[in-house]
Amino acid sequence: MRQFKLVHAVISGFRGINQKIELSFKKPLITIFGGNGTGKTSILTAFEFAIFGQVAYLSGEEFQKEDAIVNMHNSEKQAKVELTFTNGEKVLKVIRERKMGKRTSGVATKLTVEYDGQMLNGKEAQKFLEELLGVNFEDYVRLIMLHQEAIAELVSAKSQVRSEAFDRLLGLKKYTDIIQALPKAKLRDKIKNLEIKLNRIGVEEETRLKTATEQREKKEKELLRGGLTPSDLSPYSAVVEFKKIRNNAYQLADKTELKVPEVELPEPNAKSLKEKLEKMRNIVRQLYDHTNKVFSTEQITSEIVELQELQNSIQQLKEEIQNAKKKMKEIEKKYGTSNQMQEKINQIEKEIKETKKKIEENEKLLPKVRELEELKKEIVNINEQIVKITNELGTKDDIKHKIKELRERISELENEIEKMDVLAKLLGNAISYIKATLIDTCPICGAEINPQKVTSKLERKMQEIGITTIQELQHKKKELEATLKNFEKHHETLETLEKKLNERKNREKLLEDETKGLTLPELRNKIDELRGKLRELLSQKDELTEKQKELNKLENSTKKKEKSLENLYEKIRDRFAVSADYEQVLAAKIDELKTKASEIDKNRTEHLNKIRDLEEKLNILGEIAEIVEMDEKIREYRKLMPELQKQKKKLEEKKDKLVTLLEAIEKVEKVISEVKIEASKDVLEMLQSRINEFYSEICGHPYFDNLKIKPTTRKGKTTYEFKAYNTNEKRETYVVTRFSQAQMNEAALATFLALATTQKTNLGLLILDDPSQNMDAEHKQSLAKTIIKLTEQMPQKTIIIATADQQFQNQLENEIPPQISQKIEIKKWTKDGPTLK
Amino acid sequence: MSEFILEKIEKELDKKIKMNLQKTGKDIVELWENILSWYNDGGVENVKRQILALIDKILKEKEDEEEVEER
Numbered sequence: 088m089r090q091f092k093l094v095h096a097v098i099s100g101f102r103g104i105n106q107k108i109e110l111s112f113k114k115p116l117i118t119i120f121g122g123n124g125t126g127k128t129s130i131l132t133a134f135e136f137a138i139f140g141q142v143a144y145l146s147g148e149e150f151q152k153e154d155a156i157v158n159m160h161n162s163e164k165q166a167k168v169e170l171t172f173t174n175g176e177k178v179l180k181v182i183r184e185r186k187m188g189k190r191t192s193g194v195a196t197k198l199t200v201e202y203d204g205q206m207l208n209g210k211e212a213q214k215f216l217e218e219l220l221g222v223n224f225e226d227y228v229r230l231i232m233l234h235q236e237a238i239a240e241l242v243s244a245k246s247q248v249r250s251e252a253f254d255r256l257l258g259l260k261k262y263t264d265i266i267q268a269l270p271k272a273k274l275r276d277k278i279k280n281l282e283i284k285l286n287r288i289g290v291e292e293e294t295r296l297k298t299a300t301e302q303r304e305k306k307e308k309e310l311l312r313g314g315l316t317p318s319d320l321s322p323y324s325a326v327v328e329f330k331k332i333r334n335n336a337y338q339l340a341d342k343t344e345l346k347v348p349e350v351e352l353p354e355p356n357a358k359s360l361k362e363k364l365e366k367m368r369n370i371v372r373q374l375y376d377h378t379n380k381v382f383s384t385e386q387i388t389s390e391i392v393e394l395q396e397l398q399n400s401i402q403q404l405k406e407e408i409q410n411a412k413k414k415m416k417e418i419e420k421k422y423g424t425s426n427q428m429q430e431k432i433n434q435i436e437k438e439i440k441e442t443k444k445k446i447e448e449n450e451k452l453l454p455k456v457r458e459l460e461e462l463k464k465e466i467v468n469i470n471e472q473i474v475k476i477t478n479e480l481g482t483k484d485d486i487k488h489k490i491k492e493l494r495e496r497i498s499e500l501e502n503e504i505e506k507m508d509v510l511a512k513l514l515g516n517a518i519s520y521i522k523a524t525l526i527d528t529c530p531i532c533g534a535e536i537n538p539q540k541v542t543s544k545l546e547r548k549m550q551e552i553g554i555t556t557i558q559e560l561q562h563k564k565k566e567l568e569a570t571l572k573n574f575e576k577h578h579e580t581l582e583t584l585e586k587k588l589n590e591r592k593n594r595e596k597l598l599e600d601e602t603k604g605l606t607l608p609e610l611r612n613k614i615d616e617l618r619g620k621l622r623e624l625l626s627q628k629d630e631l632t633e634k635q636k637e638l639n640k641l642e643n644s645t646k647k648k649e650k651s652l653e654n655l656y657e658k659i660r661d662r663f664a665v666s667a668d669y670e671q672v673l674a675a676k677i678d679e680l681k682t683k684a685s686e687i688d689k690n691r692t693e694h695l696n697k698i699r700d701l702e703e704k705l706n707i708l709g710e711i712a713e714i715v716e717m718d719e720k721i722r723e724y725r726k727l728m729p730e731l732q733k734q735k736k737k738l739e740e741k742k743d744k745l746v747t748l749l750e751a752i753e754k755v756e757k758v759i760s761e762v763k764i765e766a767s768k769d770v771l772e773m774l775q776s777r778i779n780e781f782y783s784e785i786c787g788h789p790y791f792d793n794l795k796i797k798p799t800t801r802k803g804k805t806t807y808e809f810k811a812y813n814t815n816e817k818r819e820t821y822v823v824t825r826f827s828q829a830q831m832n833e834a835a836l837a838t839f840l841a842l843a844t845t846q847k848t849n850l851g852l853l854i855l856d857d858p859s860q861n862m863d864a865e866h867k868q869s870l871a872k873t874i875i876k877l878t879e880q881m882p883q884k885t886i887i888i889a890t891a892d893q894q895f896q897n898q899l900e901n902e903i904p905p906q907i908s909q910k911i912e913i914k915k916w917t918k919d920g921p922t923l924k
Numbered sequence: 925m926s927e928f929i930l931e932k933i934e935k936e937l938d939k940k941i942k943m944n945l946q947k948t949g950k951d952i953v954e955l956w957e958n959i960l961s962w963y964n965d966g967g968v969e970n971v972k973r974q975i976l977a978l979i980d981k982i983l984k985e986k987e988d989e990e991e992v993e994e995r
Contacts, residue, residue: 277979
């Protein structure tokens with residue numbers, strides 16, 4: 088059969104494609120050219136989606152959170168891809184549809200296949216399609232379409248990623264997956280758990296048996312020490328003992344007229360014994376409660392307490408009345424009766440009033456006495472001043488006379504001074520005259536005179552008068568004037584003092600009349616005496632008032648108590664119907680009640696002792712029931728042992744089966760690994776020359792001229808060594824350690840092309856997504872030449888290349904004849920999807 | 925250019941594995957055939973699920989028998 092070629096595609100609502108686009112593939116080489124993110128890969132993966140309903144490499148957590156298949160802007164929320172193939176004879180139409188889901192994978196798709204006049208749907212269509220094209224999804228991804236991710240994985244530095252990529256490429260992924268799916272660890276865990284269980288089986292039971300036996304022995308010893316015999320410990324003896332206890336309990340119940348439930352005799356086993364014992368314990372509890380109720384002394388005790396309280400109250404009242412009367416007598420003896428005390432109080436109050444009045448009067452005299460004393464001091468002082476002046480200058484008359492004399496003397500001195508002044512003037516005039524006239528005879532007596540001598544003599548005389556006489560007279564006058572002034576001053580002082588003295592004496596006389604001659608200390612003493620008396624009177628009054636109140640209070644209280652006592656006697660009279668000897672009657676009644684209570688107590692104690700005895704026996708029976716229970720358990724454990732052995736055997740059988748299964752799985756795994764590595768070696772050996780052919784064409788490495796892929800196994804896992812060789816120098820290197828990114832891509836591309844071009848399927852299609860990434864111009868040129876060569880070598884295939892690389896596109900256009908090449912150019916991408924040029 | 929049919933490799937490998945396992949025992953071959961069948965029916969997850977079910981079956985087997993015995 089000739090291979091099927093893709094001739095037409097209609098895509099809508101798929102990944103980056105929203106509105107419907109139609110593509111026709113008419114030539115062997117198709118280049119889809121457009122910028123990054125314009126929808127090239129969407130177109131390429133649409134083919135994969137149409138044929139298989141899924142797209143490789145759309146996996147990961149985020150892809151499970153939204154639908155990455157259906158275009159998010161599509162109004163119908165639906166992806167639809169329609170592909171038309173032909174093998175030159177017949178037409179194959181594949182239509183795949185899918186509604187928007189909540190995640191990327193696991194959402195149902197609708198497939199319709201039309202071929203040779205028939206139309207198929209669903210699983211049947213899928214099976215038919217894969218058989219017709221001779222390719223399944225895994226083969227498609229490794230042989231038909233080279234995803235960008237596949238290149239990255241083949242040259243990954245992580246050996247596991249690389250190994251899985253090679254496994255996938257070589258079609259061996261299935262075996263790796265199966266090995267990984269074999270749950271060896273879980274199986275080992277299960278076996279281990281079974282072993283643990285096996286080791287544990289019976290151990291616990293044996294321990295329990297041992298513990299129970301030890302406990303039983305211990306308990307038995309305790310009971311034997313308490314006086315029991317081994318035969319008492321049997322369940323049958325326990326039933327007999329139970330019967331005795333039950334009968335005793337019934338007898339006690341009858342005696343106190345207590346109705347108790349019937350308890351059946353127990354079966355000779357622990358459960359029944361315990362159950363019946365519990366019922367008997369309930370009866371014993373009832374007996375306790377009932378006995379305490381029947382033999383209760385509560386009422387009598389309460390009556391005794393009441394009567395004793397009455398007795399105490401009478402005694403207390405009597406004592407209180409007696410004490411009060413004694414106290415009243417003492418007060419009356421000392422202070423008189425209440426009325427006598429009142430009379431005394433009235434008398435004292437009168438005296439208080441009088442004393443207060445006297446104090447007031449005397450207090451009023453106090454300032455006058457003080458003034459009088461001051462006045463007397465002042466008079467003495469004035470007298471002293473007068474005496475002093477008189478002693479110094481004489482009496483007032485003497486001073487007056489002296490003043491007169493002084494005034495006369497001063498007057499005389501004034502006259503003398505005036506005379507001397509006149510004489511001096513005369514002498515001056517005479518001197519002036521003589522000097523002027525220079526006369527030589529005296530004008531008065533005519534005697535001959537010498538003018539010079541006379542002048543000189545006169546001048547001496549004049550000098551004597553001026554210096555000596557007049558000055559002396561004036562000095563004397565001044566002294567006399569000072570003396571006069573002094574006398575006049577003292578005279579005036581004496582007159583003032585005498586006037587003052589008279590005034591003071593008048594006031595003194597007046598005050599002496601008012602104060603009756605009392606001095607200040609006398610007056611003060613008098614007031615103090617009166618105040619002392621007042622205090623004493625007040626104190627006497629307070630004491631009497633207080634005692635009077637006390638006496639009245641005692642009288643009132645005694646009356647009340649006598650009334651209360653009478654009431655208590657009345658109570659006794661009414662209660663016991665007696666008319667005398669109340670206290671003796673009361674005492675006798677209390678004694679009688681006490682005797683009665685004592686008898687009841689005695690009866691109750693006897694009864695309770697019997698119940699306690701029953702209770703004790705029940706406890707011992709309880710202990711015996713414990714031993715019976717232990718015996719039962721021990722018998723049960725012993726019986727269990729063979730059963731446990733049986734269980735152990737069953738578990739061992741299960742374990743053996745699981746171990747056999749594990750061994751079988753391990754053998755299967757081992758064989759798969761061996762066969763897988765052998766197969767990978769065979770395939771790679773077969774591909775070796777083809778890989779190197781492509782490697783040499785595309786890469787043309789200047790030193791490492793060959794690639795070698797070698798599978799190895801370690802711990803059951805296959806890993807692939809991807810190496811480059813220099814054949815002449817026999818040197819090698821890992822591709823991932825020394826190659827550039829472009830060289831690594833070229834090595835991966837060579838490997839893919841080697842495999843894709845040597846396979847045989849019925850699908851004539853080879854798809855390369857961005858094969859020139861990271862390459863320089865020279866290598867792009869080499870790649871373009873390789874692709875042209877492939878086109879020539881495989882005319883039965885359509886090669887579709889998607890690229891954003893303008894240089895590579897130009898190289899392809901330049902190198903490839905237009906008759907075999909078709910260019911689909913994407914202008915831009917919008918929400919509606921790619922816009923084709 | 926020499927082409928070879930890779931599509932047949934898988935079938936050959938399955939057979940080869942079976943052949944190699946035949947030397948070890950009939951039960952193991954049976955297990956392998958079951959694994960292949962489980963894989964074809966539901967992939968690796970089905971393989972895992974079926975073997976775990978097998979383990980559970982072995983573990984439960986005796987208990988069921990016991991229940992029958994008890995009844």
